[in-house]
Amino acid sequence: MADIRDFKMNINPPSNPKKILLWILGGFVGLVLLIIVLNMSVTISGGQAGVLFRTFSGGIDRETTYGEGFHVVAPWNDMIVYEVRQQEAKETMAVLSSNGLEISLDVSGWFQPLYNKLPQLHQEKGQEYLDRVVRPALRSATRSVIGRYTPEEIYSSKRDAIQDEIYIETKKILDKQYVQLNEVLVRDITLPGTLKTAIENKLKQEQESLEYEFKLSKAQKEAERQLIDAEGKARANRILSASLTDMILREKGIEATLELARSPNAKIVVVGNKDGMPLILGNQ
DSSP states (O other): HHHHHHHHHSOOOOOOOHHHHHHHHHHHHHHHHHHHHHHHHHOOTTTTEEEEEETTTEOTTTTOOBEEEEOOOTSSSEEEEEOSSOOEEEEEEEOOTSSSSSSEEEEEEEEEOGGGGHHHHHHHHHHHHIIIIIHHHHHHHHHHHTTTTTTHHHHHHHHHHHHHHHHHHHHHHHHGGGGEEEEEEEEEOOOOHHHHHHHHHHHHHHHHHHHHHHHHHHHHHHHHHHHHHHHHHHHHHHHHHOOOOHHHHHHHHHHHHHHTTTSSSSSEEOOOTTTTEEEEEEEE
């Protein structure tokens, strides 16, 4: 029992004022150290990366891009965190076609910062690089490309080509700005109502014209085929007629007479036809 009482007495706060002061001071120092450690740590989440700014030793660390996880950073330094996953920039624009007509379209660009060039991007463009670099590049390329085409081409036959050209021109700009462009999508094209109707009617007429030309071409080819067939038959008949001379006909008649003569049936054969051929009258 005495041991238990001694233990209880030992865990009680000290009654000596000096010891109490040391306890409070120790707790305060521990709290300060905890705050310092927490302030010195940075956790970078998935899909993010960091750029370190050293206040007293050269500013931006241009050599290192800090990846996901826990990092210890001095309180006087700063870790700037960037999204490095693919992102989307959407633009709704009114642009002019090659003949000066205004066309509205929605364009999207899929992009992400170059991971290994993140310190350079931060130093030269900053965290607002989307508005400073990506959007202006997408708008500039779109206006340049659309200005080469007529509304009819934009609305119908050249949409895929336009999309590819906007991607190529935007990429040329962003490659120099530490940004990777993955894709450009032309999501919607809007023409003035009257212009859209006129283009649709024209396309319909062209389609009907193509169908008519196809039917006409098919009928013409069939007529040519029949003509060639008829000419072939006529040529064959001429060749056959030319080959049936009197001598050949007489020879064939003699061969036929000999065949009939070998038949066991009785026949009447009259010789002295005008062409000299025997005339077989029939059975007896």
